[in-house]
Amino acid sequence: MISLECDNLFSTWRDQARWLLSHQVDPSQVSWGEVQAADLFATDEPIPEGLGPFQTRVPKALLELLESAACYHGDQRWSLLYEVLWRVSHGDRTAMLAGDKLGSELQRRIKQVSREAHHLHAFVRFIALPAEAGPELPEYVAWHEPAHDILKSASQHFVGRMGRHRWMIATPLDGVYYDGEQLIHQRQCPEAWRQLAQNVEDTQSEMWLTYYSHIFNPARLNPKVMEGHLPSRFWKNLPEGKLIPGLISEARMGKQKDGQAKLIGTKPGKKIANPINVGGGLLPMAMYQSSDV
Structure with missing residues (x-):
């Protein structure tokens, strides 16, 4: 068994998957550990250096699907992606489709990630900092707790909507800060960001x-x-x-x-006079009560 650690980065996983695929390493022989894993490659077997002889091409659409599904937090987060890649690289493109058992799980994860991005757009509440806070701090801050790793990509939504204002979104895992010109992503949210976003007073x-x-x-x-x-x-x-x-x-x-x-x-309301003025004359309210026809 080969144990890998990609530090929850799709770019790192992609390089590792390319290496595994080039050496024709079956998905059943690979596992991806957590960030706390001690060794990058933990195996009893010798690990070949460099790429292997096997070469293949995969659809660009597959890489886009895999990158989207990589944001999903759950069991076999990275192993499932390699299993899909393995099957497609060996000619079985049904692994990308919802009609396939593996493809169905891939599409379910993509849908969950997309829904979580929508939740970020809908439920983030920016709070304005006092004007005297100074230019070294953002003008607006927000705290959000997403279920999946969507902050870096989904926060682009606010760049075109907040103009040149400086803003920040902090989460338990990561954070983003827009300085008016560029969006800065911190994979480990600084404690100062967390404290600011969670303790700011909303005067409105x-x-x-x-x-x-x-x-x-x-x-x-x-x-x-x-x-x-x-x-x-x-x-x-x-x-x-x-x-x-x-x-x-x-x-x-x-x-x-x-x-x-x-x-x-609880409000008393207004009293309406009994007579109704119609065409300059007063008619009693009884004239306008409903009756059988």
Whole structure:
């Protein structure tokens, strides 16, 4: 068995996979360890140096699929990619397709990665730092906890949307910082970034919470659909997250029937006079009551 360590970098894995493939090393004889693994190549058998005699071409689309699936956090994160590469390089392109058992798992991982990138775009909440913070700090910061390794690629989404503003996104694993000109990715998020993103005070939070609580429509609440679009694991990092359980509880306790916010229901409203002015004359309200036809 050959044990490899790619440090969770697709570029490193690709070089290792090319070397393995050139020496016709079967997928069953290879495993990729964790970052803490002591040896890059841990095996009882001698390891040939340099590329082997076997050469093959693989579709460019395959490399794109493998790179996308490489962002998935899960068991056999890198071993599955090599198994797909092995089969395609030996003429079996069905390994790329959802109709194949292996291809189905590959496509499932790609879909999960794509969905997690969408979650980053939808649920990141940037908080503005005070103007006196200084030019050495970003103008906006955010804390996010993705399930997969999508920050580096998915954060490009904000480059064209934040203009020349400086911003930063920190996660438990990595972080990105945009200085107004280029996006800088740190594979190990600096502790200073984490502390800044998690402890910054949002001076606009009360306004946002007031707005969110008033647009929430209990009459249209579907908890299962809501969970599908806004997974509860993100609630703790959203400013409106602390409101959601209470709003759901109110909806289940009867607000779905009247759809009326508590603050609106306590207001006295306006008194409407009984007569109605029609064409300059006053007609009694009784004239406009419903009747059988």
